[in-house]
Amino acid sequence: xxxxxxxxxxxxxxxxxxxxxxxxxxxxxxxxxxxxxxxxxxxxxxxxxxxxxxxxxxxxxxxxxxxxxxxxxxxxxxxxxxxxxxxxxxxxxxxxxxxxxxxxxxxxxxxxxxxxxxxxxxxxxxxxxxxxxxxxxxxxxxxxxxxxxxxxxxxxxxxxxxxxxxxxxxxxxxxxxxxxxxxxxxxxxxxxxxxxxxxxxxxxxxxxxxxxxxxxxxxxxxxxxxxxxxxxxxxxxxxxxxxxxxxxxxxxxxxxxxxxxxxxxxxxxxxxxxxxxxxxxxxxxxxxxxxxxxxxxxxxxxxxxxxxxxxxxxxxxxxxxxxxxxxxxxxxxxxxxxxxxxxxxxxxxxxxxxxxxxxxxxxxxxxxxxxxxxxxxxxxxxxxxxxxxxxxxxxxxxxxxxxxxxxxxxxxxxxxxxxxxxxxxxxxxxxxxxxxxxxxxxx
Numbered sequence: 001x002x003x004x005x006x007x008x009x010x011x012x013x014x015x016x017x018x019x020x021x022x023x024x025x026x027x028x029x030x031x032x033x034x035x036x037x038x039x040x041x042x043x044x045x046x047x048x049x050x051x052x053x054x055x056x057x058x059x060x061x062x063x064x065x066x067x068x069x070x071x072x073x074x075x076x077x078x079x080x081x082x083x084x085x086x087x088x089x090x091x092x093x094x095x096x097x098x099x100x101x102x103x104x105x106x107x108x109x110x111x112x113x114x115x116x117x118x119x120x121x122x123x124x125x126x127x128x129x130x131x132x133x134x135x136x137x138x139x140x141x142x143x144x145x146x147x148x149x150x151x152x153x154x155x156x157x158x159x160x161x162x163x164x165x166x167x168x169x170x171x172x173x174x175x176x177x178x179x180x181x182x183x184x185x186x187x188x189x190x191x192x193x194x195x196x197x198x199x200x201x202x203x204x205x206x207x208x209x210x211x212x213x214x215x216x217x218x219x220x221x222x223x224x225x226x227x228x229x230x231x232x233x234x235x236x237x238x239x240x241x242x243x244x245x246x247x248x249x250x251x252x253x254x255x256x257x258x259x260x261x262x263x264x265x266x267x268x269x270x271x272x273x274x275x276x277x278x279x280x281x282x283x284x285x286x287x288x289x290x291x292x293x294x295x296x297x298x299x300x301x302x303x304x305x306x307x308x309x310x311x312x313x314x315x316x317x318x319x320x321x322x323x324x325x326x327x328x329x330x331x332x333x334x335x336x337x338x339x340x341x342x343x344x345x346x347x348x349x350x351x352x353x354x355x356x357x358x359x360x361x362x363x364x365x366x367x368x369x370x371x372x373x374x375x376x377x378x379x380x381x382x383x384x385x386x387x388x389x390x391x392x393x394x395x396x397x398x399x400x401x402x403x404x405x406x407x408x409x410x411x412x413x414x415x416x417x418x419x420x421x422x423x424x425x426x427x428x429x430x431x432x433x434x435x436x437x438x439x440x441x442x443x
Contacts, residue, residue: 011223014216015142021211022137023149025201026130029093030153032190033126035161036100036119037065038268039187042165043180045272045282050178051108059394061112062269063387066261068120070380074245076125077132077376081369084204085133089126090195096122097191104181128379132372135363136205139223141308143363144316148304148356155300155352158268158293161187165272166286228367244370245377249361252424256317256358257382259417262389263324263351266410269390271344274403278337288341296348300356307357314425316357321418324350325411332407350414358421385413 040047040062048058080088099115099122106112130150138146168186171179203209206220244250271292275285307316327346334340359375366374393406 010216010219011139014212014220015138017212017216018137018142019146019149021209022134023146026133026150027153027156029089029194029198030127030130030150031157031161032093032187032194033096033123034154034157034268035165035187036096036191037123038157038265039161039165039183040103040116041269041272042162042169042282042286043183045169045180045276046178047180050180051106051112053109053112055394055398056391057109057112057394059269059391059397061109061116062394063265063390064113065116065120066265066383066386068117068122069124069383069386070120072121072124073128073380073383074373074376077128077372078369080125080129080132081372085129085136086199086202086204089129089133089202090198092123092126092129093191093195093198096126097188097193097195098122100188100191101185103188104177104184124380125376128372128376131359131379132375135371135375136224137220139220140227140360140363141311143360144304144308144313144357145301147359148300151352151356152297152300154264155293155296155348158271158348159290159297160293162272162289162293163283163286166281166283166289169282169286227363242373244366244374247365247374249365249424250374250377251381252420253358253361254378254381255420256417256424257355257378258385258388259413259415259420260321260324260351260354260358260385261383262385262392262410262413263328263347264355264389265386266328266389266393266407267344267347267351270393270403270406271347274331274344275340277403278335278340280337288337289344291341292345292348295345296352299349300353303353304356313357313361314421317354317421318418320350320352320354320357321414321421322350324354324414325418326350328407328411328414332402332404332411354417389413 044053044058047053053061076088076092096119099119103112103115103119106115131147134146134150135143165183165187168183169179171182173179174182177185206212206217206224209217212220271289272282272285275288276282280288303316303320307313323346327343327348327350331340331343331347334343362374362378363371389410392409393403396406396409397403399405
């Protein structure tokens with residue numbers, strides 16, 4: 001495939017500003033979001049015994065987060081579309097921070113399940129809201145790199161957050177609270193603070209961006225409107241929210257995302273315990289778990305950049321999925337410390353690198369409210385994999401006594417993602433050099 005035409009100086013200047021003004025802040029928000037989702041894996045070192053949680057109970061409670069996420073995600077994203085990103089994302093941050101802190105005071109399995117469900121409901125709409133938000137700023141040929149940069153916050157939270165979480169789990173009992181309780185409280189506070197910062201720092205649309213020159217705002221507006229006009233010509237109902245939910249391509253992408261989410265959260269929730277069974281302390285586990293996250297960050301950016309340069313998406317999703325499969329199969333078959341860390345690196349690389357190259361695809365056939373609803377629906381349905389993956393690992397661990405069967409099951413889920421992506425490629429992919437007007441959406 002040929003690369004896109006060289007960028008003009010004006011376009012280079014605008015994209016550079018967008019990357020520096022928008023991406024670091026939304027990355028920080030996602031860093032905190034992901035940390036609040038998966039820090040339960042470190043809390044489990046002492047929380048599970050304190051609450052009487054079996055492996056199956058822990059897997060269920062970790063994953064039930066996504067039930068709340070599923071139920072409230074599309075409504076949340078449609079509200080964001082109506083009221084604007086700044087106010088709604090601030091609301092999401094503050095509410096999930098408060099619920100995450102409340103997780104410190106669960107007293108048993110039922111309250112653990114309830115708070116994890118509420119955490120998912122509170123956070124619903126954040127991730128697809130940001131993906132939709134980036135589509136309002138970045139032209140299509142820059143979108144995969146922008147989404148990849150945003151999504152590096154997930155492995156970055158593993159790389160930086162794991163040592164912090166491990167250190168917090170070394171704390172003695174303070175003021176009547178155990179180390180796992182302080183972990184939830186300390187790591188929830190940034191979300192509340194950043195919620196109020198968002199109200200001041202985030203511009204909802206390019207028209208509000210005073211840091212862009214008038215000619216830059218005009219160029220960006222014209223460029224994005226041209227993309228929307230082309231999209232409208234190719235898909236007559238792409239902007240209708242409810243019809244987007246039943247678009248076969250949206251549902252297929254949700255399946256693709258489901259397998260990668262199963263892998264992402266299975267490794268996110270269970271990696272600390274997988275390493276802990278080798279006899280390492282929580283602090284050592286934190287440092288060891290950071291290494292795969294660092295590897296994933298480097299690969300994500302390079303891989304997404306290559307996808308944008310070639311405008312190829314399918315194989316940029318499939319190949320990481322296959323890499324993740326190898327990692328899960330290897331991780332389930334080995335008990336050597338070095339091999340486990342290397343297997344975790346393949347898991348993190350596979351499930352993280354496959355996601356940013358998939359997210360530009362909905363904007364090839366959806367726009368406006370349809371894009372907001374479709375992106376949320378893909379994330380909502382797909383994130384149910386975030387329930388099934390961790391639960392499968394815990395349930396099979398309890399039945400078999402080892403992690404192998406659960407990790408193999410997650411590998412199978414990711415393999416399904418790769419297969420569906422290959423089948424879907426002809427309907428979703430837009431290839432350079434072909435006519436820009438595709439067949440009208442048959443859905």
